[in-house]
Amino acid sequence: MQAALTCADRGHEVVLCEKNERLGGILLCEEDVPFKRALARYLRLQSELLERAGVDIRTGTRVTPAYAADIGADAVIAALGARPVALAISGIDGPNVLSAEEAYRHPASVGDRSVILGAGLVGTELAIYLSMLGKKVRIAEMKGEISDGGNFIHARAIAAEVARYAIDILFFAKAVLIDARGVHCETPAGDRYLESDTVIYASGQRPLRDEARALGRAASEFYQIGDCVSPKNIMEATATAYEAARNIGRPDRV
């Protein structure tokens, strides 16, 4: 969305394609989360600015290499995002297992007791959200601390909320098997079994790098931005979007 806006601002004729019915990407899964309201407002604002800028918005349109070539653009910017990484353990495909994104989208399908695998920002924020909905949540984390994605102020705020909702985080706990009643973890103190109705994995995102790269021949200039290069955050995604849009038509671009 930011790349399209910056391109339009700079006088380019822009087509913005989105395979889903709405613009907003992965962040749409959090639009009902009370402490993410500012994000929902940000996405609405970006949509309004795109309309106002006269961008040709094509939702429900999955771009394939053939579709991109048909448009006949001078430049293609691929911002395909990333998909959740499911841990390679037995039971991960069971009916009691959800990705963090699915849990955000369908909180009613999360049972009263759940275990989240991964204490990164996605896992801990999801635990806080589910606790706010009255569910009992535990987190199993392989490392010895919450992973703050490089933002220690955010991590302190998360830690305070984790304490407020009495969310139990089991550190140095490696999930090795999921069954119908919970998760088996290996810990330095021996094996632990965490009973739960639902197991949710928040174990990182896989960039859609190759899918994006496949669009590279559709125009003489090609840029890959955001999570499909490396899954990070909004600031990084919009910064790379701005840079790519600004570089279009510059022979000395990097």
Ligand SMILES: Cc1cc2nc3c(=O)[nH]c(=O)nc-3n(C[C@H](O)[C@H](O)[C@H](O)COP(=O)(O)OP(=O)(O)OC[C@H]3O[C@@H](n4cnc5c(N)ncnc54)[C@H](O)[C@@H]3O)c2cc1C
């Ligand atoms: C659960 C979760 C919560 C997060 N919360 C935060 C947060 O609070 N703050 C923060 O800074 N970051 C957060 N992030 C990270 C942030 O969402 C991403 O860094 C950011 O959304 C990346 O933007 P993007 O446009 O690269 O990818 P995405 O937001 O994933 O958007 C990619 C879009 O491309 C579309 N697409 C894919 N393939 C095609 C195709 N072939 N044709 C057409 N369209 C296609 C997808 O449908 C999607 O809409 C969160 C991530 C997750 C997973």
